[in-house]
Structures are given as structure tokens and as C-alpha cells.
Amino acid sequence: MAETKTDAMISTQPGYDKMPAWPYFMWIVLLSSLFITILIWVLSMFFNAPLEEAAEWAKTPNPAKAPWYFIGLQELLVYFDPWIAGVILPQQILIGLILIPYVDTAPEVQGYYNFSKRKFQVIFFSFGIFLWFFLIVVGQLLRGPSWEIYWPMIDYPLGGQEWTYPDQPLKTSQAKLYNLSLPVGITISVIGFIAGMTLPAMMFKKYFKEVGIIKYSLVMVHVLLTLGVVGKILLRLVFGIKYVIVTPWFNI
Amino acid sequence: MSTNLNNNNEVSFVPPFLKKIFEYIKSTPVWKSIFRVGYPDTMPKRMAVMRSSFYMHIFPTKVGMHGMKIKYGWCMGGITFFLFLLLTITGILLMFYYVPEEHRAYNDMKDLRYVVPFGMILRNMHRWAAHGMVFTVILHMIRVFYTGSYKPPRQFNWTVGVLLLLLTLLLSFTGYLLPWDQLGFWAVTVGTNMASATPLLGYEGPFSKYLGIQIDNDIRFALIGGTRIGPNALIRAYVWHCVGLPLIATALMIFHFWRIRKDGFSGPM
Ligand code: HEM
Numbered sequence: 001m002a003e004t005k006t007d008a009m010i011s012t013q014p015g016y017d018k019m020p021a022w023p024y025f026m027w028i029v030l031l032s033s034l035f036i037t038i039l040i041w042v043l044s045m046f047f048n049a050p051l052e053e054a055a056e057w058a059k060t061p062n063p064a065k066a067p068w069y070f071i072g073l074q075e076l077l078v079y080f081d082p083w084i085a086g087v088i089l090p091q092q093i094l095i096g097l098i099l100i101p102y103v104d105t106a107p108e109v110q111g112y113y114n115f116s117k118r119k120f121q122v123i124f125f126s127f128g129i130f131l132w133f134f135l136i137v138v139g140q141l142l143r144g145p146s147w148e149i150y151w152p153m154i155d156y157p158l159g160g161q162e163w164t165y166p167d168q169p170l171k172t173s174q175a176k177l178y179n180l181s182l183p184v185g186i187t188i189s190v191i192g193f194i195a196g197m198t199l200p201a202m203m204f205k206k207y208f209k210e211v212g213i214i215k216y217s218l219v220m221v222h223v224l225l226t227l228g229v230v231g232k233i234l235l236r237l238v239f240g241i242k243y244v245i246v247t248p249w250f251n252i
Numbered sequence: 253m254s255t256n257l258n259n260n261n262e263v264s265f266v267p268p269f270l271k272k273i274f275e276y277i278k279s280t281p282v283w284k285s286i287f288r289v290g291y292p293d294t295m296p297k298r299m300a301v302m303r304s305s306f307y308m309h310i311f312p313t314k315v316g317m318h319g320m321k322i323k324y325g326w327c328m329g330g331i332t333f334f335l336f337l338l339l340t341i342t343g344i345l346l347m348f349y350y351v352p353e354e355h356r357a358y359n360d361m362k363d364l365r366y367v368v369p370f371g372m373i374l375r376n377m378h379r380w381a382a383h384g385m386v387f388t389v390i391l392h393m394i395r396v397f398y399t400g401s402y403k404p405p406r407q408f409n410w411t412v413g414v415l416l417l418l419l420t421l422l423l424s425f426t427g428y429l430l431p432w433d434q435l436g437f438w439a440v441t442v443g444t445n446m447a448s449a450t451p452l453l454g455y456e457g458p459f460s461k462y463l464g465i466q467i468d469n470d471i472r473f474a475l476i477g478g479t480r481i482g483p484n485a486l487i488r489a490y491v492w493h494c495v496g497l498p499l500i501a502t503a504l505m506i507f508h509f510w511r512i513r514k515d516g517f518s519g520p521m
Contacts, residue, residue, distance in 0.1 A: 018314040018315060018316050019314065019315060020295065020298040020299065020302075020313065020314055020315075021298075021302050021308075021311050021312055021313055021314060021315050022292050022298045022301050022302055022308075022313075023292070023298075024315075025311060025315045026308075026311075028327075029311075029330065032327050032330065032331060032334070033334050036331055036334055036335065036338070036384075037338065040335075040338065040377050040380050040381050040384065041373075041377065043376070043380045044373050044376030044377045044379075044380055045373065045376075047376065047380070048365075048372065048376055049375050049376050049378075049379035049380070050435055051361055051362075051365070051431055051433050051435075052433040052434040052435045053433060053434050054358040054432065054433060054434070055358065055432045055433055055434055055436070055437035055481075056434065056437075057480065057481075059434070060438065061434055061438055064438035064439065064441065064442050065438075065439060065442070066439050066442050066443050067424065067425060067428050067439055067443075068383075069386050069421055069424070070421070070425070070443055073446070074442060081449070082445070082446050082448075082449035082456070083449040083450065083451055083454070083456075083457045083458055085446070086445075086446025086447070086449055087446065087447075087449060087450045087451065087454075087457070088451075094414060094418060097393075097414045097417075098410075098411050098414050100397070100402060100410065101402040101403065101404075101406070101407035101408075101410045101411070102407060104402075104403075105403070105404065106403075107403055107404065108400075109400040109403075110399075110400045110401065110403040110518060111399060111400065111401065111518040112324075112399060112400075113398055113399055114400070118400070122398065125397050125398075129394060249458050249459060250451075250458035250459075
């Protein structure tokens with residue numbers, strides 16, 4: 001029985017013990033299918049899919065939340081204008097993900113878990129995933145009416161769509177916000193960008209030589225973007241700064 | 253592994269006359285025309301049974317021990333695909349009862365709950381499997397990253413994967429509107445409002461006013477077929493959710509799996 005080219009290529013790899021797919025692998029497939037079916041089935045017997053009142057244009061719930069996987073973006077709306085939080089950042093996340101295999105081509109680690117040989121990659125990716133889920137948790141669990149923070153247990157509980165605790169006042173943000181003046185904002189951003197692009201290249205000369213300037217720039221732009229997002233969140237939370245750059249056309 | 257896997261000491265609980273009947277059925281031309289290989293009890297037959305079946309042919313005939321370990325792949329790609337199948341089946345059944353019309357959609361949800369036999373469990377399964385799929389596809393991506401499985405020659409399959417991730421999110425998002433309740437209605441309102449902030453193309457986005465973009469000709473208008481979520485948005489969400497996006501996702505999955513078979517599963521090289 002002739003094997004296809006790739007089958008043969010792989011089966012001649014040393015240390016690559018193989019077993020016939022039938023019946024061993026087919027068992028795994030069958031059992032995991034059954035397991036998942038039963039899991040979903042049992043879940044469905046105990047938990048009903050949510051269904052609220054019929055949609056009504058005139059009755060805006062407060063807060064109106066996006067589905068959980070998009071709530072990270074909604075949470076970013078606190079810190080960024082919608083064109084950044086809702087358009088530019090998701091777009092860069094997708095582009096950044098697609099770029100990964102084209103900028104990280106070092107063949108060392110492939111097909112097993114390893115940290116020491118790819119510290120930077122693992123840290124950066126893990127940080128991104130962490131940030132994503134952190135924002136989801138904050139948006140999903142801690143945000144109440146007017147998108148203010150309501151601590152579960154400590155603060156009074158939230159009641160469904162409407163505020164069911166009339167004697168308890170709703171929170172309103174008392175924070176006073178400032179904008180940086182345009183020259184200051186631009187200076188900080190430009191210096192940050194130039195320093196962020198050049199310093200790592202000088203610190204990690206060997207890595208820089210290895211990957212070349214194009215891959216290096218693609219990676220660093222996304223690293224800086226990620227740090228920029230975190231930085232702006234901190235600026236807002238710690239110093240009450242709303243915009244770093246204010247122009248007649250857009251604000252950042 | 254020995255080639256002959258026949259076990260002569262086999263204890264059989266099947267009465268002899270039944271065995272004879274089975275034997276007869278298996279020798280008929282009809283049976284043989286459907287199952288061509290016979291019971292795969294030898295190595296060549298085990299290879300043949302995988303290779304000669306259209307559906308099994310999606311799997312390799314032999315699999316590496318390494319990749320099969322649960323702690324390596326977490327089964328996550330496979331589970332994602334299985335959830336997709338489950339969603340297709342429950343989704344088709346839901347389509348029998350659901351009409352995407354402003355005044356009917358919500359009542360159909362109520363009917364599923366109180367009138368349709370097993371309607372509630374059908375809807376629940378579709379809902380939880382959908383959340384599950386979003387979750388498992390993210391886990392799958394994480395595992396592919398940590399095992400470095402996107403390294404050559406699998407770069408492009410990672411790209412296809414990212415598109416599949418996006419499609420999974422869009423499938424879930426378009427489905428969210430269909431019950432036409434406050435939850436979905438406002439979630440989708442919030443989500444699609446972001447599109448109006450697109451630079452150049454959304455009416456609230458930077459620079460768009462120089463292009464003559466207004467609320468009734470921007471990208472959000474194209475997505476929801478109106479200036480706010482209404483009957484047009486409902487039918488658009490429905491068609492994307494039940495026809496457009498699943499077709500695209502299926503096409504990409506076929507490609508995804510084809511590539512995995514051609515490149516082989518990642519593993520020690
Ligand atoms: C609907 C979504 C998806 C489905 C149904 C799917 C399905 C699968 C399956 C069944 C495998 C076989 C190995 C395994 O189970 O781990 C696989 C492998 C793979 N997937 Fe996906 N996948 C999806 C999304 C993604 C995403 C989001 C990515 C990455 C961004 C991705 C990248 C890959 C790569 C690179 C491989 C090869 C892994 C290897 O050889 O170790 N896939 N996929």
C-alpha cells in the first residue's frame with residue numbers, strides 16, 4: 001500500500017513512533033465527541049439560555065453590555081475614543097496575530113512546549129492574552145450602571161436591567177480629567193516611539209541582526225502599541241489624563 | 253506491533269446462528285459495496301479502512317504517539333470542529349421554528365420554551381455550544397502558539413486559523429441578535445455603533461465628513477441596513493448567521509484540515 005509523500009516523510013523521522021489511526025485514534029475521536037455532547041446536553045438541562053424582555057428601542061438598559069468576547073473592547077472605550085477601541089485596536093490585534101509566523105521564523109521550538117528558548121515570544125503573547133481576559137473580567141463582572149465600577153458583594157448588588165435599589169444612589173464618576181497640551185503630548189509620544197524603537201535594538205544587538213530591520217520594526221510597533229494601551233490606561237487612572245493628543249479632527 | 257491482530261482465544265457471546273446470519277449479510281454484494289475493507293483486524297486492513305473511506309480519509313492512517321497526547325494538543329481543534337457540527341445540527345432544527353421577523357422572532361423564542369417539544373433544550377444546546385466554541389477556539393490558538401506549531405511550513409495555516417477565529421466571533425455575534433430580546437438588541441447596538449467610528453468610512457469617525465459620509469451612507473448603515481437596529485438588521489444578521497458565515501467558515505475549515513494533512517501534525521522533527 002503506497003503511502004502519500006508526506007506520510008512517508010513523517011514516518012521516517014526518528015523517534016516518531018506511530019500507531020494505526022484505526023482503532024486507537026478513532027476511539028479518541030468517538031469518546032471526545034460523546035463527552036462533549038453529553039457535557040453540552042447536561043449543561044442545557046440545568047441552565048437555560050438567557051432571554052430577556054422583548055427588544056424595545058425606547059428602553060435602553062443601563063449598562064448595555066456587548067457579548068463577553070467583545071467586552072474587552074467595550075471596556076477600552078473608557079480609555080479610548082471609539083475609532084481606536086472599536087476599529088484600530090481590533091484591526092491591529094488581527095494583523096498582529098497574522099504576522100506572528102512571518103516575524104518569528106526561528107525554527108528552534110516547534111512541536112513542544114518550551115519557555116527558555118523563546119522567552120520574549122511567550123511573555124509578549126501571554127501578556128496580550130492576559131490583558132484581553134483581564135479587560136473581559138473587569139467589563140463583565142465589575143461594571144454596573146453608567147459603566148462605573150461596582151464591586152460584587154462589597155457594593156450593593158445589581159438588579160437585572162433596571163436599578164432595583166432606589167434608595168441607593170447610582171455612582172457617578174467624580175474624577176476630574178485633563179488633556180495634555182498638543183506640543184507636550186506630541187513630544188512625549190514621539191520620544192516614546194523613537195526610544196521604544198531604537199533602545200531594544202541597541203540593547204539586543206544580536207537579536208536585531210538576526211531578524212533584520214523589517215521584522216524587528218513590525219514586532220516593535222505592536223509591542224509599543226500594546227504598551228501604549230497599558231500606558232494610557234495608567235495615565236488615565238493615576239493622573240486623570242483623558243487625551244494625550246488633541247487635534248481638531250481626532251483625539252488620542 | 254505484529255501484523256496479524258487476530259486473537260484466537262477470543263471469547264464470543266454471540267450465539268452461533270446469529271454469527272451465521274452476520275456472516276451471510278457480510279458476504280452479500282450489497283454489504284460489500286458499502287463496506288469494502290471488512291473488519292480491520294490486520295495492519296493492511298487498518299490502513300485500508302482509513303484510506304478507502306471518504307469521511308475517514310480526513311484522518312491520517314497512522315498517527316504519531318506524540319501528537320495524540322491530550323496534554324500536547326488538548327484536543328482543542330477537534331473539539332472546536334465538533335462543536336461547529338453540533339451547532340449546525342441544532343441550528344438547522346432551530347430554523348424550523350424561527351422566523352426572523354420583527355414581530356415574530358421574540359414570540360418564536362417563547363414558543364421554543366413553552367410549546368415546541370424539546371425546544372428549550374434545543375435552544376440551550378445551541379447557546380452553550382456557541383459559547384463553548386468561542387472558548388475552545390481561543391484555547392486552540394493558545395496551544396498552537398505555545399507549541400510553536402505555526403513555524404514553517406504551517407505559517408499560512410495559522411493565518412487561516414486567525415480568519416476562522418474572526419468568523420467564529422462573527423457567527424456568535426450575529427446569532428446574539430436573533431432572539432430579539434433586550435440583551436441581544438442592545439449588545440448588537442453597542443457593537444455595531446463602533447463601526448460608525450471607523451476612520452473615513454463611519455459617520456462619526458475621523459475625516460469621514462470630508463468624504464461626504466453621513467449616518468445613512470456609512471459602513472454601519474451597510475452592516476445593519478438602516479440607521480438603527482431594526483427589521484433590516486434582523487434579516488441581515490439572520491442571513492449572515494445561517495448562510496453566509498457558515499459557508500465561509502466551512503470553506504476555510506476544509507482548507508485548514510487539508511493543510512494539516514499535507515504538512516503533517518506538528519511534532520519532533
Ligand atoms: C473554527 C476554528 C478552528 C477549527 C475548527 C480548527 C481545527 C483544527 C484541528 C482539528 C486541528 C488539528 C490539531 C488539533 O486539534 O490541535 C488544527 C490544527 C491547527 N490549527 Fe486550527 N482550528 C481552528 C482555528 C484555528 C486558529 C484560530 C488558529 C490560529 C490562530 C489555528 C491554527 C492551527 C494550526 C497552525 C494548526 C496545526 C497545528 C499542528 O500541526 O500542531 N486554528 N486546527
